[in-house]
Amino acid sequence: xxxxxxxxxxxxxxxxxxxxxxxxxxxxxxxxxxxxxxxxxxxxxxxxxxxxxxxxxxxxxxxxxxxxxxxxxxxxxxxxxxxxxxxxxxxxxxxxxxxxxxxxxxxxxxxxxxxxxxxxxxxxxxxxxxxxxxxxxxxxxxxxxxxxxxxxxxxxxxxxx
Amino acid sequence: xxxxxxxxxxxxxxxxxxxxxxxxxxxxxxxxxxxxxxxxxxxxxxxxxxxxxxxxxxxxxxxxxxxxxxxxxxxxxxxxxxxxxxxxxxxxxxxxxxxxxxxxxxxxxxxxxxxxxxxxxxxxxxxxxxxxxxxxxxxxxxxxxxxxxxxxxxxxxxxxx
Numbered sequence: 566x567x568x569x570x571x572x573x574x575x576x577x578x579x580x581x582x583x584x585x586x587x588x589x590x591x592x593x594x595x596x597x598x599x600x601x602x603x604x605x606x607x608x609x610x611x612x613x614x615x616x617x618x619x620x621x622x623x624x625x626x627x628x629x630x631x632x633x634x635x636x637x638x639x640x641x642x643x644x645x646x647x648x649x650x651x652x653x654x655x656x657x658x659x660x661x662x663x664x665x666x667x668x669x670x671x672x673x674x675x676x677x678x679x680x681x682x683x684x685x686x687x688x689x690x691x692x693x694x695x696x697x698x699x700x701x702x703x704x705x706x707x708x709x710x711x712x713x714x715x716x717x718x719x720x721x722x723x724x725x726x
Numbered sequence: 727x728x729x730x731x732x733x734x735x736x737x738x739x740x741x742x743x744x745x746x747x748x749x750x751x752x753x754x755x756x757x758x759x760x761x762x763x764x765x766x767x768x769x770x771x772x773x774x775x776x777x778x779x780x781x782x783x784x785x786x787x788x789x790x791x792x793x794x795x796x797x798x799x800x801x802x803x804x805x806x807x808x809x810x811x812x813x814x815x816x817x818x819x820x821x822x823x824x825x826x827x828x829x830x831x832x833x834x835x836x837x838x839x840x841x842x843x844x845x846x847x848x849x850x851x852x853x854x855x856x857x858x859x860x861x862x863x864x865x866x867x868x869x870x871x872x873x874x875x876x877x878x879x880x881x882x883x884x885x886x887x
Contacts (some may be wrong), residue, residue: 579743579746579747580747580885580886581885582740582743582744583743583744583747583748583882583885584882584883584884584885585740586740586741586744587744587879587882587883588883609807612803612806612807613807615803616800616803616804619847621799621800621849638782638799638800638803639777639782639799641803641806642773642776642777642799642802642803642806643777645773645802645803645806645807645812646770646773646774646806646812651806651807674883675879675883676879676880676883676884679876679879679880679883680880682876683873683876683877683880686780688782711849711872711873711875711876712844712872714872714875714876714879715840715843715844715872715875715876716844717879718748718836718837718840718875718878718879719837719840719841719844721744721745721748722745722748722749722835722836722837722840723745723837724741724742724744724745725741
C-alpha cells in the first residue's frame with residue numbers, strides 16, 4: 566500500500582488510485598436484469614416491449630433462454646424507416662445475431678466491459694455464462710448498459726461505491 | 727490491495743479520494759459537439775440524420791442556433807409506431823421542447839450532469855450558455871451523453887483522465 570501522504574504530492578498518484586479502485590469493480594457487482602423477447606416476436610411488439618420495460622436494448626432468446634440476438638433502439642429505428650409492415654416483420658430480421666454479439670460475464674471488470682461498449686459502439690452488453698455441455702450456447706443472466714455505467718459514475722462521485 | 731494497517735476504516739479513504747477526483751471534472755472538459763436539426767424537419771429526416779451523424783440525440787434549434795427542443799431515439803421510435811406519415815410529420819410534434827429540457831453548462835461538474843441524466847431518464851443533455859440580453863434564450867454549444875460518461879469512465883480506469 567502506498568503511504569497516505571503520497572496521494573497528495575501530485576495528481577499522478579491519485580489518478581493511479583482512481584484507476585486501481587475502478588479496476589476492482591466487477592460486472593457482477595452492478596449488472597441489471599435482462600429484458601428478453603423471442604425472435605418470432607414482431608418488430609412492432611419489440612418496440613412496444615421496449616417502452617413497457619423502459620429499456621433501450623432487448624435480448625432475444627430461444628425457448629431455453631439461450632442468447633440468439635440483441636435488439637437495440639437503433640436496429641428498430643432502422644426497421645421503422647425501411648417502409649415494411651412492422652407488425653408482420655419478425656425481430657429476427659433486424660437483430661444482431663450470434664456469434665456477432667459482444668458479451669460480458671459477471672467476472673469481467675466493468676472497465677473491460679465499458680471498453681467493449683465504446684469500441685463496438687453498442688448501448689448494452691448481455692451478461693452471459695456458458696451452458697454446461699453445450700458448446701457455444703450462452704445463458705443470459707443480466708445486462709450491462711451505458712446507464713449502468715453512468716449510475717456507477719454517480720455512485721463513485723458521491724463516494725458510495 | 728487494501729493496506730492492513732494505517733487506515734481507521736476499511737476502504738473509506740480511497741473511496742473519498744476517488745469521489746474528490748471525479749468531482750473536479752467539468753462538463754467543458756469532456757463535452758462533444760452538438761448535432762442539430764430544425765424543428766420543421768420531418769421525423770423521417772431526423773431519423774436519417776441520426777444515422778448519418780451516428781448520434782442518439784439531436785438538438786433542435788431555431789434559425790439563430792437557439793435551443794428549441796431535443797429529439798431522442800425514444801421520441802422517434804414512439805412516432806414510428808404511431809402510424810402517421812413520418813415524411814410529413816414535423817420533428818416539432820415529437821420533440822421535448824423548451825422549457826422542459828434538462829440542460830447542463832461547461833462549468834457544471836460531470837457528476838452533477840450525470841445525476842441529471844439518471845434522475846430525468848434521458849440519454850443526453852445539451853450543453854448551453856445564456857444568450858446576452860435575451861432572457862430564456864440558450865445557445866447550444868455541445869452535448870453530454872451516457873457515451874461521454876462511459877468513455878470518461880474508461881479513461882479514469884486507465885489512469886488517463
